[in-house]
Amino acid sequence: MAIGIVGGVLLAVMRLSKNPVTSSIAWFYIWFFRGTPVLVQLIVWFNLGLVFEYINLGPFYKDEWSDFMTPFLTALLGLGLNEAAYMAEICRAGLLSVDEGQTEASHALGMSHAKTLRRIVIPQAMRVIVPPTGNEVINMLKTTSLVSVVQYPELLRAAQDIGQTSGAPAEMLFLAAAWYLLLTSVFSVGQYYLERYYARGSSRSLPATPFQKIKANVLSLSNRSSTTGGTA
Amino acid sequence: MTAMVKAEGVHKSFGPVEVLKGIDLEVKSGEVFCLIGPSGSGKSTFLRCINHLEKINAGRLYVDGELVGYRQKGDKLYELKDSEVAVKRRDIGMVFQRFNLFPHMTAVENVMEAPVQVKGVSKSQARTRAQELLDRVGLADKAGNYPSQLSGGQQQRVAIARALAMDPKLMLFDEPTSALDPELVGDVLDVMRDLAESGMTMIVVTHEMGFAREVGDSLVFMDGGVVVESGHPREVLTNPQHERTKSFLSKVL
Ligand SMILES: Nc1ncnc2c1ncn2[C@@H]1O[C@H](COP(=O)(O)OP(=O)(O)OP(=O)(O)O)[C@@H](O)[C@H]1O
Ligand SMILES: [Mg+2]
Numbered sequence: 001m002a003i004g005i006v007g008g009v010l011l012a013v014m015r016l017s018k019n020p021v022t023s024s025i026a027w028f029y030i031w032f033f034r035g036t037p038v039l040v041q042l043i044v045w046f047n048l049g050l051v052f053e054y055i056n057l058g059p060f061y062k063d064e065w066s067d068f069m070t071p072f073l074t075a076l077l078g079l080g081l082n083e084a085a086y087m088a089e090i091c092r093a094g095l096l097s098v099d100e101g102q103t104e105a106s107h108a109l110g111m112s113h114a115k116t117l118r119r120i121v122i123p124q125a126m127r128v129i130v131p132p133t134g135n136e137v138i139n140m141l142k143t144t145s146l147v148s149v150v151q152y153p154e155l156l157r158a159a160q161d162i163g164q165t166s167g168a169p170a171e172m173l174f175l176a177a178a179w180y181l182l183l184t185s186v187f188s189v190g191q192y193y194l195e196r197y198y199a200r201g202s203s204r205s206l207p208a209t210p211f212q213k214i215k216a217n218v219l220s221l222s223n224r225s226s227t228t229g230g231t232a
Numbered sequence: 233m234t235a236m237v238k239a240e241g242v243h244k245s246f247g248p249v250e251v252l253k254g255i256d257l258e259v260k261s262g263e264v265f266c267l268i269g270p271s272g273s274g275k276s277t278f279l280r281c282i283n284h285l286e287k288i289n290a291g292r293l294y295v296d297g298e299l300v301g302y303r304q305k306g307d308k309l310y311e312l313k314d315s316e317v318a319v320k321r322r323d324i325g326m327v328f329q330r331f332n333l334f335p336h337m338t339a340v341e342n343v344m345e346a347p348v349q350v351k352g353v354s355k356s357q358a359r360t361r362a363q364e365l366l367d368r369v370g371l372a373d374k375a376g377n378y379p380s381q382l383s384g385g386q387q388q389r390v391a392i393a394r395a396l397a398m399d400p401k402l403m404l405f406d407e408p409t410s411a412l413d414p415e416l417v418g419d420v421l422d423v424m425r426d427l428a429e430s431g432m433t434m435i436v437v438t439h440e441m442g443f444a445r446e447v448g449d450s451l452v453f454m455d456g457g458v459v460v461e462s463g464h465p466r467e468v469l470t471n472p473q474h475e476r477t478k479s480f481l482s483k484v485l
Contacts, residue, residue, distance in 0.1 A: 105332035105391075108283055109346035109398060110322035113314055119349060123336050201336045201378035 026088065033085035039146055042078040046071070075144070075154070083140055090132045094125030126198040134191035138184045155179055234297070236261045236402055236433045237282060241291035244277055251277050253457040254291065259435060259450075264428045266444040266465060267437045269454035270480055275437045278454070279404050282435070283324045284317050295324060296401060322350060325395030329407040331387045333379040339366060339390045340375035343397045350398070358397075365393040369423045385416030389423055396427075403427065405436040441485055445469055453477045 033041070098121050106116040145156040155176055163172030237259040244252040251274045259265045267275050280286040281293060284301035293300055301317050302309040312320075333342050343362035347353040353361075366375050369389040379387050388408055395403060405424065409417040421443050428434060428447050438444060444451055448465040453472075461468055461477045469485075472478045 099332075101328060101330055101332040102334065104285055105326075105328060105334070107285065107318070108321060108324070108326040109394070110318050110350045111346060112318050115349050119345065120334055124334075198336070201338075201380060 030085045030088050033082050034089075038078065038082050038143060041082055042074060042146060045078045046074045079140065079143060083136065086136060087133065090129055090136070091125070094127075094129035095121060097128045098124045123198065127195075127202060130191060130195050130198060134187065137187050137191075141183055141187070142180060234261050235259065235294070236263075236296055237265075237435065238294040239278075239291065240293075242278070242281060242288050242293055243290040244274070244281060244286060244288050251457050252281070252288075255454075255457075255459060257452060257459060257462065259433065262431050262433055263449035264447050265433075265435045266448040266451040267435060267454060268439070268441075268444065268451065268480075269460075273454045274457045275454055276406050279326075279406050279435065279437055282402075282404060283321050283326055285326075287311070295320070300324075318350075322346075322398050323401050325398060325400035325403040327388070327391050327395055327403065327405045327408050329410050331379070331384070331391045331411070333387055333391055333394070335379050338376050338378055339371065339382065342379070342390055343394045346394070347397050362393070362397060365396055366390070368396075368426075369393045370419065383416060384412045385419045388412065388420050392420075392423055392427070401433065403432055403434045405434060405438070407437050407439065409438070409440060439484060441469060441481075453480065455480070 102120050102124065103116055106120045111119070144154050159172045159176035160169065163169035166172070235258045237257075239255045239257050242252055242255040243250065255274075255278055267278070269275050277286060281288050282295065282300065287301065298320070299309070300320050301312055303312055304310075333339075334345065337345065340359060340362045343365055344355065344358040347358045347361065348355055363372065363375060366372050369392055371386055371389055371393070374382060374386060374390075379390070382390065392408075408424070409420050412420065417440070421440065424434070424436070424443070425447050436444075436448070444465045450462065451465040451468050452462040453460050453468060453474075453476075455476050461472060461474050468477065469481065472481055
């Protein structure tokens with residue numbers, strides 16, 4: 001996922017670049033990785049060894065493909081590169097949502113392109129980027145179950161294996177589902193706080209965190225009880 | 233007096249449309265230079281050429297004796313790299329019609345941003361200076377507010393403070409009061425008047441003829457991408473020589 005997000009930001013900036021070469025490279029990448037199913041990509045990565053027997057990065061690295069392309073690396077590359085293509089489009093929408101006047105004002109102050117992007121444009125784009133990214137993260141988490149096809153022992157596969165040996169396959173599948181739910185819930189909470197952080201300045205007052213809401217309720221309750229106590 | 237800004241035959245086209253058709257003018261150091269003209273006459277475009285937010289197609293534009301976005305070699309102009317342009321822009325403050333404050337930063341953070349990021353001033357120093365500048369534009373108590381929590385007039389004054397934080401030698405104002413409710417215009421003009429008295433060189437695109445008359449040292453009337461008439465504001469405004477100036481002034485006054 002980290003590969004996906006970093007790659008996505010890079011691709012989005014490349015696509016919006018004035019240089020026609022960089023923007024078409026990005027366009028091509030997105031076209032390819034978005035246009036083919038992840039499952040196919042995963043299997044292709046894993047089986048590239050059938051086409052290229054050796055991987056040869058000159059003096060740095062040389063090995064047989066099947067040794068190099070472990071299930072873990074396949075999972076990482078296959079999912080990461082695919083995710084980058086989706087994230088690129090999300091980031092591009094975010095960057096485009098920031099008013100051009102912001103870039104101009106920043107340039108007029110003498111800030112460089114890179115600083116403008118990092119300090120001014122991206123923090124504002126995040127407001128648009130975070131919600132769909134939350135979707136992507138959760139989707140990604142669930143997509144990891146696809147990796148079982150390349151023999152990587154991820155959650156679903158592990159559950160099935162244990163289920164078979166212990167003789168309780170249905171229970172283990174329920175357990176796996178519960179784990180997915182737990183993990184996605186953790187991410188949802190993270191997303192809430194992230195959104196709240198990037199919302200600063202955009203609405204007149206920040207929404208309260210659940211914790212603050214509870215605190216406020218408890219306080220008002222205890223106030224009420226103390227006032228009633230006083231009059232009684 | 234030396235010229236702070238000197239334009240020689242500045243041309244600018246957007247595709248086939250020629251917006252500036254040879255602008256010649258000179259802005260002296262320390263003066264308030266007002267630019268008026270009908271909508272679409274190229275005032276904003278000219279202002280944006282001065283700090284190289286727009287490239288020019290022909291002519292020369294000097295700020296404090298130096299070309300802004302270009303380097304001259306022999307007879308040819310070469311465009312500077314983005315980083316070199318950025319260095320030149322530090323000395324030129326700009327205030328926009330729509331403020332363009334950074335909405336994710338508080339007022340004081342807006343003012344601190346460029347000194348910290350561009351000049352490498354320490355945060356505490358930049359904060360002290362930003363507080364002083366906010367005080368100067370009458371907003372000392374609004375330092376912690378986000379732009380969305382400020383009125384238009386207050387936002388524009390923060391924008392002025394933000395530009396001043398870079399200690400520019402030239403300030404460009406593009407219709408700084410046009411987006412404001414009438415009762416908020418006065419506060420912003422007061423700040424600009426103060427700034428003029430402190431000796432800042434200012435180029436002001438404006439529809440506020442009262443301000444031009446009182447504060448301006450020179451005034452230029454532009455129409456259709458050329459300078460039609462120029463002179464002292466009082467003379468041009470009360471006794472215009474050209475038909476086009478007369479008809480424009482009769483509409484706005
Ligand atoms: N980026 C651009 N691309 C194409 N045309 C442009 C661009 N910017 C400005 N123009 C055109 O250039 C002309 C001059 O615009 P400019 O904004 O300089 O006018 P102005 O004098 O500032 O007018 P106003 O008083 O309405 O602000 C207009 O006809 C406008 O349509
Ligand atoms: Mg304009």
